[in-house]
Amino acid sequence: MATTVQDAQQAEDKGRKFAGIRTKVSSHLSQNEALVFEKSSPGKKGYKLPTLDVPEVDASAVLGGAVRKDAGCLPELSEIEIIRHFTRLSTWNYAIDLGMYPLGSCTMKYNPRVNEFVSRIEGIAEAHPYQPESLSQGALKVIRQLQDCLLDITGMDAITLQPAAGAHGEFTGILLVRAYHQSKGNPRRKILIPDSAHGTNPATAAQCGYEVQNLKSNALGMVDLAALEQMVDEDTAALMLTNPSTIGVFEAEIHKVAEILHAKGALLYMDGANMNALVGKTRPGDFGVDVMHLNLHKTFSTPHGGGGPGSGPVACKKMLEPFLPTPIVEKAPDGSLRFNYDRPQSVGRVRMFYGNFGMFVRALAYILANGPDGLRQTTEDAVLNANYIRKNLEDTLELPFKTPTLHEVCFSDRRQAAKGIKTGDMAKRLIDYGFHPYTVSFPHIVSGALMIEPTESESVEELDLFIDAMKQIAREAEENPELILSAPHATRISRLDEVGAARRPVLRWKPKAE
Numbered sequence: 001m002a003t004t005v006q007d008a009q010q011a012e013d014k015g016r017k018f019a020g021i022r023t024k025v026s027s028h029l030s031q032n033e034a035l036v037f038e039k040s041s042p043g044k045k046g047y048k049l050p051t052l053d054v055p056e057v058d059a060s061a062v063l064g065g066a067v068r069k070d071a072g073c074l075p076e077l078s079e080i081e082i083i084r085h086f087t088r089l090s091t092w093n094y095a096i097d098l099g100m101y102p103l104g105s106c107t108m109k110y111n112p113r114v115n116e117f118v119s120r121i122e123g124i125a126e127a128h129p130y131q132p133e134s135l136s137q138g139a140l141k142v143i144r145q146l147q148d149c150l151l152d153i154t155g156m157d158a159i160t161l162q163p164a165a166g167a168h169g170e171f172t173g174i175l176l177v178r179a180y181h182q183s184k185g186n187p188r189r190k191i192l193i194p195d196s197a198h199g200t201n202p203a204t205a206a207q208c209g210y211e212v213q214n215l216k217s218n219a220l221g222m223v224d225l226a227a228l229e230q231m232v233d234e235d236t237a238a239l240m241l242t243n244p245s246t247i248g249v250f251e252a253e254i255h256k257v258a259e260i261l262h263a264k265g266a267l268l269y270m271d272g273a274n275m276n277a278l279v280g281k282t283r284p285g286d287f288g289v290d291v292m293h294l295n296l297h298k299t300f301s302t303p304h305g306g307g308g309p310g311s312g313p314v315a316c317k318k319m320l321e322p323f324l325p326t327p328i329v330e331k332a333p334d335g336s337l338r339f340n341y342d343r344p345q346s347v348g349r350v351r352m353f354y355g356n357f358g359m360f361v362r363a364l365a366y367i368l369a370n371g372p373d374g375l376r377q378t379t380e381d382a383v384l385n386a387n388y389i390r391k392n393l394e395d396t397l398e399l400p401f402k403t404p405t406l407h408e409v410c411f412s413d414r415r416q417a418a419k420g421i422k423t424g425d426m427a428k429r430l431i432d433y434g435f436h437p438y439t440v441s442f443p444h445i446v447s448g449a450l451m452i453e454p455t456e457s458e459s460v461e462e463l464d465l466f467i468d469a470m471k472q473i474a475r476e477a478e479e480n481p482e483l484i485l486s487a488p489h490a491t492r493i494s495r496l497d498e499v500g501a502a503r504r505p506v507l508r509w510k511p512k513a514e
C-alpha cells in the first residue's frame with residue numbers, strides 16, 4: 001500500500017511538472033478563472049474606431065427587417081482581458097507541443113515549424129482566391145506539385161484537394177463511386193463495410209444513399225475472403241476498407257479483396273487515414289484500390305483538431321477522373337497553369353474555392369523537407385515506435401490479436417476489468433502522468449480497447465516514460481483501484497459526469513437572469 005501511495009505521489013509530481021504553467025496560475029484561480037462573460041462590465045471596449053468620415057446610412061433602408069433591434073447581450077471587456085482569457089484557456093489544454101498524444105487511428109504527429117515558416121511567406125499567406133489566374137501561378141504551382149507528390153505516394157492517377165477533412169473525403173470518394181456506377185446505368189444499392197471500420201465509413205455510405213452491409217473480420221482481424229465472396233453481387237457499389245485496419249493490421253490479401261470486388265463490377269474504396277504506416281513502402285494504386293482519401297492533418301503533419309482546418313484529398317484511378325469535383329488545375333497550351341471548370345460529368349463542388357490552401361502549403365513543405373528517403377524513414381519509425389510499445393506492454397495488458405501490427409497497437413482491458421478497472425479509467429489516470437489518453441473503447445471488435453499510436457515524433461525516452469506510466473497504472477489497478485477510479489487527480493477539473501454531458505449537453509452560454 002505504501003509503495004502505491006508513493007507511486008501515486010510520483011505520478012502526480014510528474015503530472016504537475018508537465019502542467020507547470022497551470023500550477024503557476026492556480027494561486028489566484030478563483031477570481032481569474034471566472035468565465036469571460038461573468039467578467040463583463042458595461043461600457044468596456046476592446047476596440048477604438050476613428051470618427052465617421054462618410055455620411056451615415058440608415059441601415060434599415062438598406063437591410064430592411066434584417067436589422068436587429070438590440071445589440072445582443074455580448075460580454076463587454078477590454079483587449080487585455082480578452083487576451084488573458086484566451087491565453088489562459090490555451091494553457092488548460094493539452095497539445096502535441098506539450099507532450100505525447102498517443103491517440104490511436106488519429107496520427108497526432110508533431111507539426112514541424114518549417115511548415116509554419118513556409119505558410120507565412122507573404123506571397124503565400126496573402127494570396128486571395130479571387131486573384132486572377134495570371135497572378136496566382138505560384139499558388140497553382142503549389143497545388144499542382146502537391147497533387148503530383150500525393151499521386152506518386154499513393155500510386156493513383158488523379159486527385160482532388162478540395163475536401164476539408166477525412167470524412168469529407170470519404171463523402172467525395174463515395175460520390176465518385178455513385179457517379180461512376182450511375183454513368184453505367186445503375187448506381188447500385190449497397191456498400192460493404194468491415195466491422196473493424198472507422199465510424200465515419202458507414203456514416204459516409206448512408207449519407208450517399210447507400211445501404212450499409214456489415215462484413216465480419218476473421219480471427220486475424222482481417223477481411224474474411226470467403227464471407228466477402230458470398231456478399232458481393234451486382235448490387236454492391238463498393239467495399240470501404242481501412243488499411244491498415246483500426247487495429248493496425250495490414251490487409252495482407254487486399255489484392256484478392258480487389259479481385260473479388262472487380263469480378264462483380266464493384267469498386268474498392270480505401271480509407272487512407274492510416275497512410276502513416278504505408279508511405280514510401282507500398283502504394284494503394286498498386287494493390288487494387290480504385291479510390292481513397294488521405295488526411296493531410298494526420299499523415300502529412302498539418303495541424304489537427306483545434307489546431308487548424310483539415311484537408312482530406314481524394315485520389316482515384318483513371319476511370320473515376322471525369323467525376324472529380326470541379327475545378328481541376330491543368331496546364332494551358334502556353335505552359336501556364338489554370339483552373340478548368342468545364343467538366344460535364346463532375347460531381348460538382350464539395351468545398352468553396354479550392355480547399356484549405358494553407359494546409360496544402362504545409363503538407364508540401366513537409367513532403368519536400370523529408371524527401372522520399374525521409375518519408376520512408378518516418379514510416380519505419382512510426383511502426384518501430386508502436387512495436388516498441390507493444391513489446392514492452394504485452395506482459396502488462398492483454399493483446400487480443402497477435403497478428404503483427406504496424407503503426408498502432410490495440411490492447412484490451414480484460415486483465416484490469418477483472419478488478420473493476422476499465423480502459424476509460426486507465427485513460428483518466430494516464431492524464432495524471434502527463435500524457436494525453438490513448439483511444440478508448442474503439443474499435444468495437446476489441447472489447448475494452450486501448451488503442452495506442454505513438455507516431456514517429458516520440459523519442460525512445462518519451463516512449464519509456466509512457467510505458468512506465470502504463471505499467472504503474474496496471475500495478476495501481478492491482479493494489480489501489482480506487483486511485484484509478486477517482487482519477488484524474490492532477491488536473492484542474494477532475495472526473496466529469498460523462499453520461500450527463502452526453503445526455504444533457506450545455507452547448508450555449510446564456511446570460512445570467514438579471
Ligand SMILES: *Cc1c(COP(=O)(O)O)cnc(C)c1O
Nearest residue numbers: 105165166167198200242271273
Ligand atoms: C481520422 C479518421 C477518419 C476521419 O477523418 P476526419 O478528418 O476526422 O474527418 C476516417 N477514417 C479513419 C481510419 C480515421 O482515422
